Amino acid sequence: MTEDITEAGPAAVEDDRDGGTPVPTDSVSVALDTVQGDGLAGYNYAYLDEHTKREVRRAMLKAVAIPGHQVPYASRPMPLARGWGTGGIQASLSILGPDDRFKVIDQGADESVNAANIRRLAERTAAVETTTDSTAADVIQTRHRIPEEVLTDDQILVLQVPITDPLRKIDGSDAANRRRHAHANYGKMWVHLYENVVEYGEINIAAAYPVMVAGRYLMSPSPIPRWDTEKLDDADHLSILAAGREARIYAVPPHTDVDPLAFEDREFTVERFPDQACHACGSSDTFLVEVSETAGPEADDGTDDESGTDDAAFETRYACNDTSFCAKRRETPDLPKDHHLDRSGVDWGPATPDHGDGEPRDDLDSEAGASQRGDST
Amino acid sequence: MTLLEAEGLRTVYGEGCSACLDATGPAEGTNQCPHCGSVVACAEADLSVAAGEVLGIVGESGSGKSSLAELLALEHNPDATTGGTVSYGDRPGNLLDVDYQTRHDLRTGEIALVHQHIRDGLTLDFTGGGNVAEKLLSAGWRSYADVRERVEELFAETEIPLDRMDDPTHTYSGGMQRRVQIARALATDPDLIVLDEPTTGLDVSIQARVLDTFRRVQREEGVAAIVVSHDLGVVRLLADRTLVMRHGRVVESGLTDRIMEDPHHNYTQTLINSVL
Numbered sequence: 115m116t117e118d119i120t121e122a123g124p125a126a127v128e129d130d131r132d133g134g135t136p137v138p139t140d141s142v143s144v145a146l147d148t149v150q151g152d153g154l155a156g157y158n159y160a161y162l163d164e165h166t167k168r169e170v171r172r173a174m175l176k177a178v179a180i181p182g183h184q185v186p187y188a189s190r191p192m193p194l195a196r197g198w199g200t201g202g203i204q205a206s207l208s209i210l211g212p213d214d215r216f217k218v219i220d221q222g223a224d225e226s227v228n229a230a231n232i233r234r235l236a237e238r239t240a241a242v243e244t245t246t247d248s249t250a251a252d253v254i255q256t257r258h259r260i261p262e263e264v265l266t267d268d269q270i271l272v273l274q275v276p277i278t279d280p281l282r283k284i285d286g287s288d289a290a291n292r293r294r295h296a297h298a299n300y301g302k303m304w305v306h307l308y309e310n311v312v313e314y315g316e317i318n319i320a321a322a323y324p325v326m327v328a329g330r331y332l333m334s335p336s337p338i339p340r341w342d343t344e345k346l347d348d349a350d351h352l353s354i355l356a357a358g359r360e361a362r363i364y365a366v367p368p369h370t371d372v373d374p375l376a377f378e379d380r381e382f383t384v385e386r387f388p389d390q391a392c393h394a395c396g397s398s399d400t401f402l403v404e405v406s407e408t409a410g411p412e413a414d415d416g417t418d419d420e421s422g423t424d425d426a427a428f429e430t431r432y433a434c435n436d437t438s439f440c441a442k443r444r445e446t447p448d449l450p451k452d453h454h455l456d457r458s459g460v461d462w463g464p465a466t467p468d469h470g471d472g473e474p475r476d477d478l479d480s481e482a483g484a485s486q487r488g489d490s491t
Numbered sequence: 492m493t494l495l496e497a498e499g500l501r502t503v504y505g506e507g508c509s510a511c512l513d514a515t516g517p518a519e520g521t522n523q524c525p526h527c528g529s530v531v532a533c534a535e536a537d538l539s540v541a542a543g544e545v546l547g548i549v550g551e552s553g554s555g556k557s558s559l560a561e562l563l564a565l566e567h568n569p570d571a572t573t574g575g576t577v578s579y580g581d582r583p584g585n586l587l588d589v590d591y592q593t594r595h596d597l598r599t600g601e602i603a604l605v606h607q608h609i610r611d612g613l614t615l616d617f618t619g620g621g622n623v624a625e626k627l628l629s630a631g632w633r634s635y636a637d638v639r640e641r642v643e644e645l646f647a648e649t650e651i652p653l654d655r656m657d658d659p660t661h662t663y664s665g666g667m668q669r670r671v672q673i674a675r676a677l678a679t680d681p682d683l684i685v686l687d688e689p690t691t692g693l694d695v696s697i698q699a700r701v702l703d704t705f706r707r708v709q710r711e712e713g714v715a716a717i718v719v720s721h722d723l724g725v726v727r728l729l730a731d732r733t734l735v736m737r738h739g740r741v742v743e744s745g746l747t748d749r750i751m752e753d754p755h756h757n758y759t760q761t762l763i764n765s766v767l
């Protein structure tokens with residue numbers, strides 16, 4: 115474990131800019147205590163200095179201008195270990211203003227320690243209000259999910275990105291991959307999909323499903339489930355995807371075509387949960403995760419779904435992965451996902467299974483097998 | 492009918508100077524310019540290939556065969572300064588000047604290259620089938636069933652065991668890897684295949700079988716080919732016409748049989764005598 119840089123105060127953070135020493139995640143609490151003690155004195159508004167925020171916003175503007183293209187930026191050290199959303203938090207802090215309401219979710223849950231830490235950092239340094247209500251937030255920072263409720267053109271979704279380039283699993287050379295992007299030369303990605311079908315009979319990519327953005331750039335939508343992937347297509351909201359460790363930002367502007375890569379005869383499919391409903395709210399049209407009797411919904415990582423189903427000792431139950439929407443559904447069981455809009459029947463991810471095509475549920479575990487295979491090559 | 496015509500093809504490694512061309516070549520006995528140290532890998536090369544014809548390029552190691560072959564296959568070489576013109580069919584303009592997209596389209600369509608070095612041509616971690624499929628997918632094929640069917644067809648045609656189709660290419664024998672390269676080159680029915688040293692690294696009996704396969708497929712498909720080899724036997728077996736290269740220049744060209752029986756240039760005579 116590295117030294118806790120926050121003890122030395124903001125000056126150390128400044129000096130450490132280029133070093134990028136990762137610090138333990140829990141040190142954010144220490145950082146926050148410091149902030150609380152001195153108030154905002156010694157910290158710039160929204161933690162980052164103005165130059166950094168301008169740099170990040172400039173990268174975002176460029177990203178919006180070239181949808182799906184990865185734009186480099188000078189990623190700063192944050193009081194969080196890299197890989198814990200340092201890209202997302204820099205993006206959020208660069209666009210938040212005092213009148214904004216901020217929501218943070220980690221795999222669908224507002225309550226996770228990470229989400230809570232990021233929320234508090236913004237609350238205390240940027241003086242923003244926070245909320246768990248997806249419809250009330252101006253900026254939503256998220257890891258691994260897009261909310262179940264339809265996002266609007268007043269909202270910005272900031273997705274945390276661990277691995278920016280979908281081509282990297284085919285070729286580790288970033289230089290070669292940059293050339294491929296420059297020329298929209300994605301033959302090798304298609305071979306990956308072809309070999310996927312050879313091995314599994316279908317394209318078996320559970321999360322971070324590769325998409326073409328505006329018919330030009332191949333993009334990883336971050337490790338969201340396939341369930342959420344189509345929400346990016348022709349959306350009303352702006353999505354900013356930010357990676358801290360890799361220092362890259364990319365974007366899907368409103369009303370941009372986002373097409374998952376697939377064959378004409380092996381189409382893109384989403385996860386299905388036939389005959390399953392959330393045990394808490396009864397929803398059957400939300401992204402469900404398996405929860406055991408003992409572990410709460412938030413403890414589930416969303417990928418472990420197949421184990422134990424035939425084990426009589428454990429009763430397997432499903433729960434909404436989006437906890438804030440689940441809470442609303444517990445109040446109002448049939449609350450539509452577009453309840454807050456003037457329009458209804460808004461296209462937002464998969465339809466309810468009952469109205470859907472009734473396809474068999476895909477195996478969420480498959481990515482483990484696929485990526486192991488990728489890693490060994 | 493002339494399919495491809497090339498004039499004044501030139502590849503220079505290094506800065507180059509005004510004396511380069513005069514100071515190199517067979518008469519000077521070197522391909523390296525004594526003034527500036529640049530290597531004139533090939534220069535002043537003119538040639539043409541007719542539809543369905545096989546042209547051989549033969550010469551000792553370092554004589555510039557691969558450099559010439561790369562130009563003809565529109566392979567971009569970032570280390571070199573290149574020049575000359577390549578005209579193709581009734582397309583207007585010089586193919587060496589086309590933009591990336593046009594070159595990409597030509598390379599996935601009309602003109603295929605089988606690289607001298609397997610690693611330049613195949614992704615060994617992909618399956619053999621995947622390597623062949625890549626050509627189709629790059630050309631825009633989007634039906635899995637169609638791709639699969641075409642790959643199977645090409646495996647059968649180039650005599651690669653079908654049951655190895657889904658194994659990683661690095662598990663293939665050298666001969667099978669060569670066949671995968673040929674299958675890949677044939678995938679989109681090109682008009683011209685450039686083969687650079689198709690038998691490098693294979694033992695003699697395997698060499699003969701790979702060449703037999705290529706000759707059969709080449710005739711069945713009626714595809715034109717440029718076959719590059721330092722081995723006269725390979726060129727004699729496959730080529731209708733042959734160019735002989737030395738120190739970066741074409742020293743002799745003509746019908747393969749004529750060159751073998753009645754070599755005009757001293758160097759060619761030595762080359763043939765040393766083999767026979």
Ligand SMILES: Nc1ncnc2c1ncn2[C@@H]1O[C@H](COP(=O)(O)OP(=O)(O)OP(=O)(O)O)[C@@H](O)[C@H]1O
Nearest residue numbers: 504530532551552553554555556557558559570721
């Ligand atoms: N990347 C490079 N940089 C510098 N010189 C090069 C490079 N590639 C080739 N050469 C030189 O250019 C000349 C021609 O090389 P080329 O590979 O075309 O010959 P070749 O006839 O194909 O030889 P081989 O039979 O060994 O394949 C040689 O002197 C070689 O050393």
Ligand SMILES: [Mg+2]
Nearest residue numbers: 556557558607
């Ligand atoms: Mg060579």
Ligand SMILES: [Zn+2]
Nearest residue numbers: 392395434440
């Ligand atoms: Zn629920």
